[in-house]
Amino acid sequence: MIKIVGITFQGVLRDKVFHGILLVAGLFLFIPSASAFSMRQVPQLAITLSLSLTSFLLLLLAVFLGGTSLWKDVERRYTHSVLGGTPISRASYVLGKYSGVSLFVMATAFLLGVLSLAAIWFAAMAYPPDRPLLWLNILIAVFFDALKYVLLVAVAFLLSTVSTSFFLPIFGTIATFLAGSATQNVYDYLQTPQGEQLSAGVKAAALFFYYMLPNFSAFDLKANAIYSLPLDPGGLLLTFAYAAVYIAILLSSASLLFTRRELQ
Amino acid sequence: MDAIELVDLTKIFPGKKGARVKALDHLDLRVPQGEVFGFLGPNGAGKSTTIKILMGLIRPTQGQARLLGTPATLPQARLTTGYLPENPAFYDYLNASEYLTFIGQSFKLDTTTIAARSETILHRLSLWEARKRPIRSYSKGMVQRLGIAQVLVHQPEIYILDEPMSGLDPIGRALVKEIILELKAAGKCVFFSTHITSDVEAVCDRVGVILKGKLQTVQEVGTLMEKGITGYHIRHRMPGQEIFKESTIRPEELQVFMTNIFQSGEEVILLEPLRKNLEAFFLSIVSQGSSNDQ
Structure with missing residues (x-):
């Protein structure tokens, strides 16, 4: 499996998608000057822009690398040479590919996190903030954002194991991301007086999706980073455990489905 | 095994x-x-x-x-x-x-x-x-x-x-x-x-x-x-002569033909088996298979 992780990591590094995303990362250079346009709360805006840009780049990586990595191997018949020509099992292959892509997402998150810290530091030096910046909060926010995308990559892999076209892995992953980011808001709405007036069917459907889809809003720690709000260690641990269990379920299902798939 | x-x-x-x-x-x-x-x-x-x-x-x-x-x-x-x-x-x-x-x-x-x-x-x-x-x-x-x-x-x-x-x-x-x-x-x-x-x-x-x-x-x-041999092509001549003769015979005639050649003092320049190649065998199987289906 380690060999597959290495090969996948190498492949992503040489992938044009990654090179394009690197170019977009050049936008970090403009964050300090763009933040200055706000005229007030410049460091806060710098944090917002940095975290949003990091999140956007990680989303692109998760969707395009997660959605195409396994699918491309099957489509281009690389799997025939590797799975037919070596003793690597299908489950190891899926887990290795997933680990390679996830490792890459985490490494990119680390790199973008460092760039974010640099951009925020420049902004804070030019316009000292009213409240002290909590650098650890910013780093933790980046880590949990990356964890969210590692979970999204697992969704993309699950969809790739059953799909013969890239539509399902790509658009299915985007749809899951959008729905998973909204389910908490929908759930909160159901608890309001207006929400309670909805039909039982609509409520049941909303609850079904709330429990079935990954809840991405749990990973959003931007407010804590921007406004230097204290983090709840128990909540963080719970979110981490939630991601670990969810990823384990998705990857077990993906391995099972891929093992049964016919590679014609 | x-x-x-x-x-x-x-x-x-x-x-x-x-x-x-x-x-x-x-x-x-x-x-x-x-x-x-x-x-x-x-x-x-x-x-x-x-x-x-x-x-x-x-x-x-x-x-x-x-x-x-x-x-x-x-x-x-x-x-x-x-x-x-x-x-x-x-x-x-x-x-x-x-x-x-x-x-x-x-x-x-x-x-x-x-x-x-x-x-x-x-x-x-x-x-x-x-x-x-x-x-x-x-x-x-x-x-x-x-x-x-x-x-x-x-x-x-x-x-x-x-x-x-x-x-x-x-x-x-x-x-x-x-x-x-x-x-x-x-x-x-x-x-x-x-x-x-x-x-x-x-x-x-x-x-x-x-x-x-x-x-x-x-x-x-x-x-x-071996089974595919349908005959032999033989090139032979009298010693010292430049002109040679060519003969094509059936497999069962080979023994007698070669005995005659040696008895007459001729030399054999070329002995080439004529055979159906594997392609002919393959094609016969394919055509047989197709006709069985009809």
Whole structure:
């Protein structure tokens, strides 16, 4: 499996998608000057822009690398040479590919996190903030954002194991991301007086999706980073455990489905 | 224990509108260690389906496939097997050296062994100069040769090659035949599919003909070639004369004809057997199979 992780990591590094995303990362250079346009709360805006840009780049990586990595191997018949020509099992292959892509997402998150810290530091030096910046909060926010995308990559892999076209892995992953980011808001709405007036069917459907889809809003720690709000260690641990269990379920299902798939 | 064992192998693919396509029909075949077996059949006969089942890429609807006694569905069955897929494709962002290292590591070979074997194989397959170039820049023939390199690097006991000569130039084809004969001499089992009969004639011990998913026949290539002799072409002349005579005789006339030649003091310049080649045999099987269907 380690060999597959290495090969996948190498492949992503040489992938044009990654090179394009690197170019977009050049936008970090403009964050300090763009933040200055706000005229007030410049460091806060710098944090917002940095975290949003990091999140956007990680989303692109998760969707395009997660959605195409396994699918491309099957489509281009690389799997025939590797799975037919070596003793690597299908489950190891899926887990290795997933680990390679996830490792890459985490490494990119680390790199973008460092760039974010640099951009925020420049902004804070030019316009000292009213409240002290909590650098650890910013780093933790980046880590949990990356964890969210590692979970999204697992969704993309699950969809790739059953799909013969890239539509399902790509658009299915985007749809899951959008729905998973909204389910908490929908759930909160159901608890309001207006929400309670909805039909039982609509409520049941909303609850079904709330429990079935990954809840991405749990990973959003931007407010804590921007406004230097204290983090709840128990909540963080719970979110981490939630991601670990969810990823384990998705990857077990993906391995099972891929093992049964016919590679014609 | 046989190297390759196919027992009652049947594969049915779902077709359009609920139809079922029988790609393999109760196929039974055993190939012992040390044999070169040619799997001959027209396009769509079921050759690749059989091989994909052997390599665990697809599952049989019925029956079993085993490699050295291990069910082909298990990854460990591939520990002793090298596989060249039809029209192979490899991670195109890697180069040949990186790819062979990856394959060697998958078989838990140490770095020194991988490096030594890779160098020998890449030289042999004329890929040494291109070893640092990304595979995406390779020609079809080069990719095919890299596929052969992948098969050789871990020195397995069984070699399963799906159309190994495809995309190769005459030099490459001759090289692959030479490699197959060397593997045979080393006591390895080579099972390869093809629809080119001359390849089978050149290297195989036995040939199996598959048609519409059914194994039609399995024959010794040597016996087949002997059985196929339809006569002899003989060129002979009197000693000292420049003009020679040519005769064509039936197989049963050979003994008497040669006795007469020697008694008359003539010398034989050329004795050439005339025979139906494997292609004629193959075509007769195919036409027989087609007429049975009608």
